[in-house]
Structure formats: structure tokens, C-alpha cells
Amino acid sequence: MTGTNRFMDEALTEARAAGEADEVPIGAVLVLDGEIIARAGNLTRAGNDATAHAEMRVIRMACEALGQERLPGADLYVTLEPCTMCAAAISFARIRRLYYGAADPKGGAVESGVRFFNQPTCHHAPDVYSGMAETEAAKILTDFFLNKR
Amino acid sequence: MTGTNRFMDEALTEARAAGEADEVPIGAVLVLDGEIIARAGNLTRAGNDATAHAEMRVIRMACEALGQERLPGADLYVTLEPCTMCAAAISFARIRRLYYGAADPKGGAVESGVRFFNQPTCHHAPDVYSGMAETEAAKILTDFFLNKR
Numbered sequence: 194m195t196g197t198n199r200f201m202d203e204a205l206t207e208a209r210a211a212g213e214a215d216e217v218p219i220g221a222v223l224v225l226d227g228e229i230i231a232r233a234g235n236l237t238r239a240g241n242d243a244t245a246h247a248e249m250r251v252i253r254m255a256c257e258a259l260g261q262e263r264l265p266g267a268d269l270y271v272t273l274e275p276c277t278m279c280a281a282a283i284s285f286a287r288i289r290r291l292y293y294g295a296a297d298p299k300g301g302a303v304e305s306g307v308r309f310f311n312q313p314t315c316h317h318a319p320d321v322y323s324g325m326a327e328t329e330a331a332k333i334l335t336d337f338f339l340n341k342r
Numbered sequence: 343m344t345g346t347n348r349f350m351d352e353a354l355t356e357a358r359a360a361g362e363a364d365e366v367p368i369g370a371v372l373v374l375d376g377e378i379i380a381r382a383g384n385l386t387r388a389g390n391d392a393t394a395h396a397e398m399r400v401i402r403m404a405c406e407a408l409g410q411e412r413l414p415g416a417d418l419y420v421t422l423e424p425c426t427m428c429a430a431a432i433s434f435a436r437i438r439r440l441y442y443g444a445a446d447p448k449g450g451a452v453e454s455g456v457r458f459f460n461q462p463t464c465h466h467a468p469d470v471y472s473g474m475a476e477t478e479a480a481k482i483l484t485d486f487f488l489n490k491r
Contacts, residue, residue, distance in 0.1 A: 241405050243412055243435040244398055256390050263392055277458055278434065281427035281451075286392040299463065302430075306463030307456035309426055314448065314455035 200224055200270040201292060201325045205333065207234040207247065208272045212337045214239060219334070221247035221271040223255045223264070223288075230267070231255040247271060248279040252286045263287040272330035274301035274323065280309040284317045291319040294330030349373055349419045350441060350474045354482065356383040356396065357421045361486045363388060368483070370396035370420040372404045372413070372437075379416070380404040396420060397428040401435045412436040421479040423450035423472065429458040433466045440468040443479030 200222055207220025211234025223231040233250035237243060248271050255264055268290040275283060275293065280302040283291060291303070298305045303321060310318035349371055356369025360383025372380040382399035386392060397420050404413055417439040424432060424442065429451040432440060440452070447454045452470060459467035 237411050237434075241409050241411055242402055243405055244393070244402055244431050249393055253391055253393055256392055260390050262386050262390055276430060277456070277463065278427050278430035281425060281430070282393050285386075285427065300465075302463065307426070307458060307461055309456060312426075312456055314426065314451065316449075 198325070200229070200268075201272075201294065203229060203232060204247075204270045204272050204294075205326060205329060207232055208330065208333050211235045211247070212333060217334075218337045219247045219271065219273045221251045221269060223251040224268045224270065225255075225264070225266060230258060244278065246276065246279050248275055249282055252282055252288075256286070265289065268292065269319070270325075272326070273297050273334065274303050274305060276300045277302040277307055277309060280307075281315075283319060284309065284315050287317050288319045290322065292322045292325050294323075294325055295327045295334065296323065347474070349378070349417075350421075350443065352378060352381060353396075353419045353421050353443075354475060354478055356381055357479065357482050360384045360396070361482060366483075367486045368396045368420065368422045370400045370418060372400040373417045373419065374404075374413070374415060379407060393427065395425065395428050397424055398431055401431055401437075405435070414438065417441065418468070419474075421475070422446050422483065423452050423454060425449045426451040426456055426458060429456075430464075432468060433458065433464050436466050437468045439471065441471045441474050443472075443474055444476045444483065445472065 212218030231251040231254035236245040272294040274297040361367030365384040380400040380403035385394040421443040423446040
């Protein structure tokens, strides 16, 4: 896992744990002032919640923990390119920096799809850093879906 | 309120209640088999949750109540055109029909902005019916922001 850092490593750990729980293996951590303030994997199946993507979960957990509607200064690390829902939530939460692993041409919304952060209806865009640990992040997903077949 | 129906009336009631609680006055109800299964207004401020839009709240409430990850056959009534986050959540939840009131050129994502339901990265699109009670839905919002100044 060269080329990554400890926060993305923690997001990868969350992704693997999600996969072991039979959830789509995507993980995220939210960092503020150098500390992890929320960490989660996808939980749509066991959580019975179509919106329970890893990014949504860490944003909601952090908002609740801090008693804030927004998270300025917070950085999000996630193993896969955020989808349209999550990209917009990242914008609403005023996340400062977004670091993600693998690209997602089929469902992503940052460099793929609607490229939300470049749109006029996006009123806050984070700084984006992509491709961190992308090989490992993609492998976790590929292995999961291969095992499903 | 001619031109609307009882479900949109209930969504307008939720919008007004949200405004009285000093939240942005948008309301939604989710209907399955002719019955309201969830109803909510925005709750981002008091809920300390950037994702707590009315549509997200009723989707999450209904998923939890029914013990399901998705809501096929459910119809969503909301007073304002859904934003990018909510449009994607509506898609993930497999909502059957979307009825909304006022258009939102600045933040909407159905007829405005990214027009998510027309995009290749959208894998389920509801049938969309817009402009229901749009005058009243817009007035509730306009009055709210005028009072803020």
C-alpha cells in the first residue's frame, strides 16, 4: 500500500470490514485537526437504509458528535469516488478536502457522471485528491463481487 | 390550493411546520398503497445534520419502518424540486413516482442543474410530475426568507 497514508489505510480497513459483513466494501473516515472524528463502511443492507453509504454515515456521525450542521475544516477519505448523492452531501457539509481511491465511471459524480463539483448548482466544492491507494481500493471491490458470483 | 391533492397538501403542512421551527420550509410525504408511510420537513439545523432534507428523512424513515433497503412502489411528494443529493437518494431507493411543487433553478437536480434522472450514471428514474401546488410551495419559501431579512 505504497502511495497512501494512514487515513486512507483506515478507510480501507473500514471497506474490508463492510465486505466481511456482506455490505458493498467501501469505507470512509473523516478527519479534523489531524484526528479521525468518524469512521464507517457502507451499511445499506443491514441498516435497511438506501442512503447509508460510508460517506453519508461519517458526515452524519461527525455532525452529530460535534453538534454542527456543517463540517468546515474537515477532510474526508473514502476508498471509492463518491456517487451523486454523496458528492452533494460533501458539498452541503462544507468538507474542506476530499481524498478518494478508485474511480467509479458507472456511479461516480466527481470525475465521472455529473461531475457535481464543477456544476453551477454546486455552491461549495472541496479540494479533490484522487487515486490514493486506488489499486487496493478497487481490488477490495472486485474481489467482493467476484465472490458473489 | 386548487390543482393539488391531499398528499401534496400534507407535504405543504410539513413545510409550514418546518418553517415555524426555523428550518428551511420544505416538506415531504412518502405514500405506499394509498397510505402515508412517512412524513417530514427539513431538519438540518435542529438535527445538526447536513443531510437531513425532507426527502432524505422520509426515505430513511420508511426504509427503517418497513425493514427494507429499497422502496419500490412508493411515491414521494415534496414541495420543492429535489436537490442533487435527494435526487440520487430517490433513485437508490427505487421510488416509483416523484411529485414535486416549485422548481429550484439554483439547487434542483431534476429539471434544473445536473438533471440526474436523465444521466447515464442514474440507474433508476422515477416517473416525474412537477408543478403541483407550485405557487403555494414557492410562497412558503419566499415568505420564510423575506422574514429572515
